[in-house]
Amino acid sequence: MLSHLECDIDLQVKELRDIGDDMARVILHHQQDGSEPPKSLRKDFENFLSLVGCFIIEFIYIIYNI
Numbered sequence: 001m002l003s004h005l006e007c008d009i010d011l012q013v014k015e016l017r018d019i020g021d022d023m024a025r026v027i028l029h030h031q032q033d034g035s036e037p038p039k040s041l042r043k044d045f046e047n048f049l050s051l052v053g054c055f056i057i058e059f060i061y062i063i064y065n066i
Helices: 004-033 044-064
Strands: none
Touching: 004 044
């Protein structure tokens, strides 16, 4: 069961990363054209990385009792 969870998480992270790469390409094209990127771009991967960062900070806080 644990190996299935690892596989599912890996695939979901890959999907988020692919979406993030697509959004980065859209932003790059808009910057090259000199126009503003759309405000409706998805930020799933950015939000995921922010969440991971929060967990790491909390983990360090718990481990070292800062």
